[in-house]
Amino acid sequence: MRHELLIIGAGPAGVSAALYAKRANIDTGIIYLKDTALNTAHMIDNYYGLAHIKGSELFEKGLRQCQDFDIALYEEEVIDINWDEDFKVVTTKGEHFAKSLILASGAKRNVPKIKNYKEYEGRGLSYCATCDGFFYKGKVVAVLGDGSYALHEAEYLKNLAKEVYILTNNRPLKDAHLESFEIYDKEIDMLYGEDKIQGVRFKDGQELPLDGLFVAEGIAGSLDLARKLGVVVTDKNEIEVNAGLETNIPGLFAAGDLISGMKQVAKAVYDGAMAANSAIAFIKRN
């Protein structure tokens, strides 16, 4: 589908952005999942006007408000984003296009459950196949993950690398299509290698030699999506934005827990409104 504005995320930041944009007569769509910080918040007591409300109830209220505003809602998992003249958002169900995009996908970060992974970041450990895949042309790599996002990364790498393995780190497969790759479902103990990754060692002592390991566990988090677009990320792993919440990419805005500041509903709602105002101005200018 094509919209003037697409928003990724239906938490307080994404919903607030959509309401402001739609009220300004901008054709707006939200792509989201129900896996959100708000849904895990047992009770919210500190938000204006709502004395005592379950996070899950507030989340559902936000979705209903969007439906009342005729905002297009797509409950789909985002696995890739590209940017040329328009933004192209790839989900497990298809593709969506927009002139402007607001990232409001929360603060979840994919952190591999491997004890010494940090030592190898940038030295064979990557979080983005489209960004770094080229460096592994003709080499042996593995993707760490078990779902559709891991499949997407592995499919991309298949065209470049000599061999692509899937490592689930003791988790069950969530996407059966991954079975087209050789799978190691054992628990990983650690990575090994002198200057850069040379392989993984499993808990049972077996070693699997590798030139690179791509992390794609669970769903693509905000930083994974940002990296695919070349968005500048701060040393605190937050997306860098200017005062209008625009990133370094024109027409791409970010709001809520994934940028700096308080990780609270009130601030996410404000961010959403601010990012929408900037996106509206961008759409009208272009």
Ligand SMILES: Cc1cc2nc3c(=O)[nH]c(=O)nc-3n(C[C@H](O)[C@H](O)[C@H](O)COP(=O)(O)OP(=O)(O)OC[C@H]3O[C@@H](n4cnc5c(N)ncnc54)[C@H](O)[C@@H]3O)c2cc1C
């Ligand atoms: C346990 C807990 C208690 C809390 N208590 C409070 C409180 O009392 N008061 C308060 O003000 N704040 C509280 N918070 C914080 C508050 O929930 C967050 O600050 C707020 O939800 C952030 O909003 P957001 O819109 O930025 O992100 P989120 O609410 O996390 O929403 C992110 C959205 O992006 C979607 N998304 C992410 N990745 C993808 C993808 N790949 N594809 C499709 N969709 C995707 C998610 O599914 C979700 O819809 C609490 C948080 C937690 C975890």
